Amino acid sequence: MKHKRKILILILMMLATGLGAQAQVIVGGERIYDIDYLTPKTYEIGGITVENGEHFDQRMILLVAGLQVGDVIKVPGDKISTAIDNLWNQGLFDDVQVRVTRIQDDKIFLNIVLQERPKLLAFRFRGISGNDADKLLKEFDVHVGAMVTDNMIQTTTNKARAHYAQKGFTNVKVDVQSVSDTAHPDQVVLVYKIDKGKRVKIDSLIFEGNEKIATKKLKRRMKTHDVHYAKSLNVLSPGFWRRSKYREAEFNEDLEKVVDYYNEKGYRDARIVMDTMWQVPSEELNISKGKKKRQDRVKVLVRVHEGNPYYFRNITFSGNTVYTDEQLYKNLRISKGDPYNRTVLENNLTYNPSGTDISSMYMDNGYLFFNATPVEVAVENDSIDIEIRIYEGKQARIRNVTVEGNTVTNDKIIMRELHTKPGDLFNREALLRSRRELITLGYFKEETLIPEPRPDSKNGTVDIVYKVEENQTSKIQLQGGYGNRMIIGQLGLELNNFSARNIFNKKAWQPLPAGDGQRLSFNIVSNGSYYYSFGAGFTEPWLGGKRPQSLSVNAYHMFSNTGYWVDRDDPDYKSIRTRGATVSLTRRLKWPDDYFFLAQSIQYKFYTLNNYPITTDFKDGHSHDLSYSITLMRNSYDSPIYTRSGSELSVMAQLTPPYSLLSSKDYTDMEVVDKYKLVEYYKINIRGSWMLNLIGDVVLNTRFRLGYLGYYNKNIGTAPFGRYYLGGDALASYVYDGREVVPMRGYENYKLSSSEGSAVYDRFTLELRQPIIESAAATIWALGFLEGGNAWNSIKDFEPFKMYNSAGLGIRLYMPMIGLIGFDWGYGFDGLYGGSHFHFSIGTSID
Numbered sequence: 001m002k003h004k005r006k007i008l009i010l011i012l013m014m015l016a017t018g019l020g021a022q023a024q025v026i027v028g029g030e031r032i033y034d035i036d037y038l039t040p041k042t043y044e045i046g047g048i049t050v051e052n053g054e055h056f057d058q059r060m061i062l063l064v065a066g067l068q069v070g071d072v073i074k075v076p077g078d079k080i081s082t083a084i085d086n087l088w089n090q091g092l093f094d095d096v097q098v099r100v101t102r103i104q105d106d107k108i109f110l111n112i113v114l115q116e117r118p119k120l121l122a123f124r125f126r127g128i129s130g131n132d133a134d135k136l137l138k139e140f141d142v143h144v145g146a147m148v149t150d151n152m153i154q155t156t157t158n159k160a161r162a163h164y165a166q167k168g169f170t171n172v173k174v175d176v177q178s179v180s181d182t183a184h185p186d187q188v189v190l191v192y193k194i195d196k197g198k199r200v201k202i203d204s205l206i207f208e209g210n211e212k213i214a215t216k217k218l219k220r221r222m223k224t225h226d227v228h229y230a231k232s233l234n235v236l237s238p239g240f241w242r243r244s245k246y247r248e249a250e251f252n253e254d255l256e257k258v259v260d261y262y263n264e265k266g267y268r269d270a271r272i273v274m275d276t277m278w279q280v281p282s283e284e285l286n287i288s289k290g291k292k293k294r295q296d297r298v299k300v301l302v303r304v305h306e307g308n309p310y311y312f313r314n315i316t317f318s319g320n321t322v323y324t325d326e327q328l329y330k331n332l333r334i335s336k337g338d339p340y341n342r343t344v345l346e347n348n349l350t351y352n353p354s355g356t357d358i359s360s361m362y363m364d365n366g367y368l369f370f371n372a373t374p375v376e377v378a379v380e381n382d383s384i385d386i387e388i389r390i391y392e393g394k395q396a397r398i399r400n401v402t403v404e405g406n407t408v409t410n411d412k413i414i415m416r417e418l419h420t421k422p423g424d425l426f427n428r429e430a431l432l433r434s435r436r437e438l439i440t441l442g443y444f445k446e447e448t449l450i451p452e453p454r455p456d457s458k459n460g461t462v463d464i465v466y467k468v469e470e471n472q473t474s475k476i477q478l479q480g481g482y483g484n485r486m487i488i489g490q491l492g493l494e495l496n497n498f499s500a501r502n503i504f505n506k507k508a509w510q511p512l513p514a515g516d517g518q519r520l521s522f523n524i525v526s527n528g529s530y531y532y533s534f535g536a537g538f539t540e541p542w543l544g545g546k547r548p549q550s551l552s553v554n555a556y557h558m559f560s561n562t563g564y565w566v567d568r569d570d571p572d573y574k575s576i577r578t579r580g581a582t583v584s585l586t587r588r589l590k591w592p593d594d595y596f597f598l599a600q601s602i603q604y605k606f607y608t609l610n611n612y613p614i615t616t617d618f619k620d621g622h623s624h625d626l627s628y629s630i631t632l633m634r635n636s637y638d639s640p641i642y643t644r645s646g647s648e649l650s651v652m653a654q655l656t657p658p659y660s661l662l663s664s665k666d667y668t669d670m671e672v673v674d675k676y677k678l679v680e681y682y683k684i685n686i687r688g689s690w691m692l693n694l695i696g697d698v699v700l701n702t703r704f705r706l707g708y709l710g711y712y713n714k715n716i717g718t719a720p721f722g723r724y725y726l727g728g729d730a731l732a733s734y735v736y737d738g739r740e741v742v743p744m745r746g747y748e749n750y751k752l753s754s755s756e757g758s759a760v761y762d763r764f765t766l767e768l769r770q771p772i773i774e775s776a777a778a779t780i781w782a783l784g785f786l787e788g789g790n791a792w793n794s795i796k797d798f799e800p801f802k803m804y805n806s807a808g809l810g811i812r813l814y815m816p817m818i819g820l821i822g823f824d825w826g827y828g829f830d831g832l833y834g835g836s837h838f839h840f841s842i843g844t845s846i847d
Contacts (some may be wrong), residue, residue, distance in 0.1 A: 040074040046107030052114045056092075064090060065112065075100070075108060083112075091149040092117055117157055118178070121187035127194045136192075148178065148188055156192075156757070164196050168245030168830045171197035171296075200246040202226040203280050203297035208272065209304040213265065215636070218304075221261045221451040224255035226300075232708065233499030236778045246277070255302065262306065268384075269307030276301050286431075308339035313383035313714070319390040323361060328388075331358050340384050345374055348572065349388070355429060366425030368455055368462055369393030396426045399461040409443050409497060413517040416542060417441065425464050434466070440640055441517070444468040444499050445776040471776070471818035473497040492523040500538075517541050523556075533558035533736070549587040552601075560612075575620075576612040578736050580605040586824060599631040603654075605738060607721065614720040614737055614757050616661045621673035623719060625738065629654035637691065641779050641814050642771055644699050648689045655682040660713040667715040681719040684708045684742075689847070703847065705742060708795060709759045718794070723757025725750040726791040729824075729839040743839075743847070744789050746806025746826030751833035753791040760798045763789030765847070772777055779814040804830045810839075818842065 048067060050058050062068060065083035073079045080098050087096045095115035102109040116247030122144065125133040140156045154847045157174045173195040178188045186772040205226040207215045219225060224247065255272050262270030280297040312334055317325050332348050333356070349372045350359045362370035371391045378385035401422055403414050417437040419430040431451050439446050445468075454463040475494040499516035502508035519539035526532035535556030543551045561568075561575035583602030588594060605625040613619040633650035637643045659678045660667055667675060689703035707724050711717055723736040744752060744763055753761070766786040773780040788803035808826030815821070828834025 009157075040077050042072060043103070043106055043108035045069050045071045045073060045110060046102075046104065047109045049101070049111045050114065051111055052116065053112070055116060056114075061087070061112065061114075064841075067110070067112075073108070074457065080110075087112075087114070091151055092147060105209065106661055107208035111326045116422070117147050118180075118186055118188040119151060120144055120148050120152075120190065121181055121184055122189050124179075124189055124191045126191065126192065128196070132163075136163060139163055148190065152498050153178075153190070156190075160194060161194060164194075165249070166247055168199040168247060169196045170200045170203065170246060170248065173197065184466055188684070188693065199295040201295050202246050202300050203801040204299045206299065206301045207304060208301065210306060211307070212267070212306050213262065214342065218258050218261065221257045224251045236839055240563065246300070251300075252506045258302070258304070262304075264339070264341050264343060266309035266311060267307050268340055269305070271305050273305050275303070281685045308382060309384050310379075310384050312336060312338045312340055312386065313378075314385040316386070317386065317388050318389060319392065322365070322367070322392055327361070328358055331356055331361055332388075345386070349374065355432075358429060361738070363426065363428035364430075366395035366397070366427070367392055368453065369457055393457070394460050396455060396460055396462045398422050398424050398426055398464060399456070399459075400463045401466075402463070403468060406444075406470065406474075408470045408515050409514045409517070411516065413441075413443075414438065414468070416545075416548075418466070420451075420464050421748055431464065436638060437464065438468065440637075441748045442640060443471055443473050443517075445471045446639060446641065447774070450569065469776075474512070474817070475819050476817055478742065489527065490523065490525045491615075492521065495520045500540075510664075530562070531558075531560040531736070543585070546768050547587070549585060552582070552584045552586070554582045560736045571611075573610075574612045575608075575610045576614075576736055577608040578605060578738070580625075595636045596632065596634045599629075601629050603627050603629065607737070615672075616670040618676055618720050621677065623676050623679050623721065625679040627654050627656045636673065642699075642769075642774060643691045643701075643783055644693045644697070645691050647691065648687070650685075650687045652685040653682070654685075656680045656798065658712040660716055667713055670715075675716055676720055679719050680712055680716065681722065682710045683722065684710070697771045699769045700826075701765070701769060703765045703767075705761075705763045705789075707740065707742070707761050710795070718759045720756075721761065723753075724761045724791055726761050726789060726835065727752040728837070729841050742789075742791075744787055744804070744806065745785065745808055745810075745824050745839050746787065746828035746834060746837055747804065747831075748833040752789065752804055752831075754793055758791035759794055761789065761791040762800055762803075763787065764803075777815070779812075781812050783810045783812065784808070785824075786812065786827070804828060 013065065015310050045067065047069060047466045048062060050056075050061055053061055064086050066082050066086055067073075067079065069078070084098055087093060093114050094117055095113075095719060097113040099111045099113060100108060101111045120142065123133075123137060123142075125136065128136075136159070137340060139159050142152060142156065146152065153176050157176060160174050161172045161231070175193040177191045178195070179191055181187055202224065203226060205219065205224070207218055210218060224245075255275065259270055259272060270284070277298045277300045280299055313336060315329075315334060315336075317328050320328060332345075334345065334348065348357050351357055358372060359370060370393055373389045373391075375387050375389060376384055398420055399422060401415070401420055403411055406414060418434040419437070420427070420434050424430075424501045431453070435451050437450060438444055438449055447465070448469040450467045452465045452467060454465060456462065473496040476492070477495065495512060495514070496519050497514045497516070498518040498520045499508060499513040500518055500520075501516065502513035503515065508514075518541065519537070521537045523535075523536070524532070524534045533556060535554060537552065537554035539550055539552040541548070544550050556579070558578040559575070559711075560577075562573055567573065578689070580603065582601055582603045584599060586597055586599040589596040589598055603626070607623040607625065609618070609620055611619055629652060631650055631652040635648045635649070636646040637648060638645045656679060659680050684707070686706045687704070691702065692700045692702075694700050709718060709723060711719065723739055724742055725739050725748040726742045727744050728751070729743050729745070739757055741750070742761055742763060767783055768785075769781050769783045771779070771781040784807075786805070786807050788805045790796050790799070790803045806826045806828045808824055810822060810824035813821040819842070822839070824839040825836070826839065827836050
């Protein structure tokens, strides 16, 4: 009874209070307006002012608030409270108020009072190293002066946690404090106190339920490994490839890979039932005290449901009129009885790297709107019937081809490389080939070069837009090496997208005239007073502007002497001077396919020897070397930097006029000065290289090189110039006597040839490559190699399978401004000049 009486009294008090509920609004400190909250009154907004919103556009504030002059509102009412909510939800203000400044008849005047959030003055970090702090700043990507919002703090906190989680620190604690600055009242310093905790490593990775597929096979599909398995793998592969750190995101990806692996084997019902982890007590760990302080160990259990394996049975097609079932079966490449693999089915329908999928058949014939949908129509016991329902659509013709993003390179330079032309039927192979040609130019960043088809199914047309981003095309070549007791340095400037026609156009010098695809180069090589060379070259890649044929002109001058150790007046002083020029014409062929090129060139070299023993009996005199060369080559590499697929083959023949055969002179007892005055020879070089993408980004490169320097007259023999020198890193710039240097790692420079050079050589290489970083700024990859080769003085001595062998490891760094930097360690297994050797190169490739 007492409780009922109390409730009744409470209700009466609330009613009495409600009947008299009013609000007093002070205006200007003088007048007071009474606003009855129980009987709202309708007003027209006569004016709105904004207070403390200097950094914002007043019109935008009113737009977000949803209040405008002339609006009819009720006071009190929902519109005012909604306006406050709208502004507050932007996260830009610490306080939002709407005040009544004046009421005149049926008009009301409002003032929106804002208190802006502070701006960022600086970040401060506690508990981590300066290096980590710099990395976090880059990942935060927040600039000083940005408004500090709850969303910013939460986003940066998440990025900090993710940064350390990627390193195996899964228990990171991040505490953020906002500290006011007295000198800057409207700015704050955000202080991040970070406790990384211990690094978490997987002590044991346990699989349950996998009866059909062994645990080791499942672990091989994962990047995440327990410490014991990772150590066993690192015996054969670098440690950075095999990790035992627990990273949640990477681990979840690995579980998906495990399921994918089951699916590939036909287990379509396979799934991860559950995964869990628990910490291993420190007393159970057989590791040092130091490691116990730095890391926690966990056991991870993954329970698998395998299900039963399934197999393809009957595969049928419907909706196909362009191609027969037999033609489609050939490209599907799935037979009755094969394990049911949904991934293989999808790839062979839509896209595989070889370009032999069914989608390629249609899209290379203009059927851009083609679609194939595989449907499981029957599942009986362990067999599955598939019906592939095809929508062919109509053929699409290319309407417009445009380029976006080329701020330096002229449109015509790009358009002439494209295989997609307006009016042609759409062809996916032509689209991919066009991208390859643009990448090969070297003018654009490969990672961002995207051809974008924009289809119009209504009209049966497609517009193709090539989105490009200009790359750094000019190169400063820095090359160095040590050999024959001297250091050789090279400095070169290479302009690969030059514009000769704009040399006299002042506006085009930004900083150099560019955009027409021409190549201009200057090169200086020297070790001081002992040796120097300089050269220049120019290439026009499309001579005449109508066909892909390039004209190149090069000239050079080289001088080498013993002046560094011997005075010029000394009888032991030696010198050799070489002057030369080359004119070459290279043309792209259409047959057998348009990956072939035919190059022809005329070369002239003039040698001056002063007591310089090129051979034991030839050290003084002048020699003229005029030769013609022709090269047939094919290059289908998919990328000029880190190549994953394709091949490169070339056959080169170089010959001089057979002076001795056209002369009646007797060369048997002729003085060597006269014998070598007109140098004569013929040379054949054959090279081949194949790239095979094994798995992921791992690439196997197999290549070979063969060379033979022949002669017309046995009384003259092998020419003293242009011989082969095999071994080491073989700096290509150190070729004053026309020698052809052939690198072979694991041995000293040139030591696998005789001291006077060789007439025949071969070299075979097997190289495994794995990229580490691929970005616009740099590309880095690691490699391991096996090499074998040898050199002989004559074709009679040639024994192709008697080789010096070596093996080793290396790393490559490509930077647009410098080119390729290589560092290799090789171990030669045979001969006096083998053993352990390091090889370093800048600007050249050891291939």
